[in-house]
Amino acid sequence: MxxxxxxxxxxxxxxxxxxxxxxxxxxxxxxxxxxxxxxxxxxxxxxxxxxxxxxxxxxxxxxxxxxxxxxxxxxxxxxxxxxxxxxxxxxxxxxxxxxxxxxxxxxxxxxxxxxxxxxxxxxxxxxxxxxxxxxxxxxxxxxxxxxxxxxxxxxxxxxxxxxxxxxxxxxxxxxxxxxxxxxxxxxxxxxxxxxxxxxxxxxxxxxxxxxxNPRQLVRGMAGHRRAREKQIVRLLEERPQTIAAMVPVMYKGVPEFLWPAAAQSVHAHLIELARQGSVTQQEDGQWSIA
Missing domain, CATH: 3.60.15.10 (Ribonuclease Z/Hydroxyacylglutathione hydrolase-like)
Structure with a gap:
């Protein structure tokens, strides 16, 4: 905004x-x-x-x-x-x-x-x-x-x-x-x-x-996060990837100076997905579907 x-x-x-x-x-x-x-x-x-x-x-x-x-x-x-x-x-x-x-x-x-x-x-x-x-x-x-x-x-x-x-x-x-x-x-x-x-x-x-409109906003924010999570899973279903490779695809149109913040959010999503058993991090730093 x-x-x-x-x-x-x-x-x-x-x-x-x-x-x-x-x-x-x-x-x-x-x-x-x-x-x-x-x-x-x-x-x-x-x-x-x-x-x-x-x-x-x-x-x-x-x-x-x-x-x-x-x-x-x-x-x-x-x-x-x-x-x-x-x-x-x-x-x-x-x-x-x-x-x-x-x-x-x-x-x-x-x-x-x-x-x-x-x-x-x-x-x-x-x-x-x-x-x-x-x-x-x-x-x-x-x-x-x-x-x-x-x-x-x-x-x-x-x-x-x-x-x-x-x-x-x-x-x-x-x-x-x-x-x-x-x-x-x-x-x-x-x-x-x-x-x-x-x-x-x-x-x-x-x-x-x-x-x-508090409840409407909160509902939208939760939906936005779930959509990001699904986007991460779709990208990893294509092939194992690093966070650095995913961010430009996921945040196309977002100014590059905000990409470090986006990368942190992607990392937070990946940690939660790994906790759920959906993804795993490889030895080379790439993430993949578990």
Whole structure:
């Protein structure tokens, strides 16, 4: 999806509904769309801050302006990629609020990155398990475990308005990048099924526009992944192939600078297909039908 025309509302506090406001961070990229969206949930008596974003002085200043001296009950992170959680520590120092949400996770890898690196400094005061809640004046957030994009990914459900803050698991502008070894396609698909079984009214993702047709979008994303899986199987039925050989065929028309990300998704699909016993990797690095 092409970026929307500028100016973007970077640094502004946008009120989306009575209990939800949004502040856009100044970190646009091919993988973050117009930037990371931080959400302020609550009212005058207390807020939760979801996905505080990058440790950027301008963004922190914009968050302080949006908070507007209101008490902050919790700073919540969906996962620990560095476009989501690094501002948690400085914002906690400014507000005195605890950091509550996903578990710490920081992986080292020599492979070229197609997603944001992990935040090594993330240190939560409390880690939420699936179904655990945070309460504030007039609002309740429930943690929904949604591994796949990362193993520690959480969504947060605002019970009072049936809104779901989906982080990077579901976004309206793009599918989520699933990068092995931590990203797991089987977990990602199971998490999509989990969300499809819910009855959320709206999704507020960390990147891109809000999603007003959540179940329809999730159904389409799952179908897209299944179609990619079938495409991989068809290619391997022709002959054993490497990922590098499959990507130009599978992603014809996609700009080449996005092929490394596509290769990671193909790899994630192959790992899941191998787990199911459908494909196998040969000694020369090629993949084939099992």
């Amino acid at each position: 092409a970026l929307p025309p500028q100016p973007w509302p970077t640094g502004q506090t946008e009120q989306l509904e009575p209990l939800v406001a949004r502040v856009l961070a100044p970190n646009p990229s091919p993988f973050t769309y117009t930037g990371t969206q931080t959400y302020l949930v609550g009212g005058d008596d207390g807020l939760a801050v979801i996905d505080p974003g990058p440790d950027d002085a301008d963004h922190l200043a914009a968050l302080v302006t949006g908070i507007n001296a209101r008490p902050v009950v919790a700073i919540c992170c969906t996962h620990t990629h560095r476009d989501h959680s690094p501002a948690a520590a400085p914002l906690a120092a400014l507000t005195g609020a605890p950091v509550i949400g996903c578990a710490p996770l920081a992986l080292e890898s020599d492979a070229p990155r197609v997603d944001a690196p992990f935040d090594k400094a993330y240190a939560p005061d409390r880690v939420l398990a699936d179904g655990e809640q945070i309460h504030g004046p007039g609002w309740t957030l429930t943690a929904i475990a949604t591994p796949g994009h990362t193993s520690n990914h959480l969504c947060f459900a605002l019970e009072e308005s049936r809104a779901l803050f989906t982080g990077d698991h579901v976004m309206g502008w793009s599918t989520s990048v699933v990068v092995p070894p931590d990203g797991d396609m089987g977990d990602y698909m199971a998490s999509l099924v989990k969300l499809h079984e819910r009855d959320d009214r709206v999704y507020y993702p960390a990147h891109g526009p809000q999603v007003d």
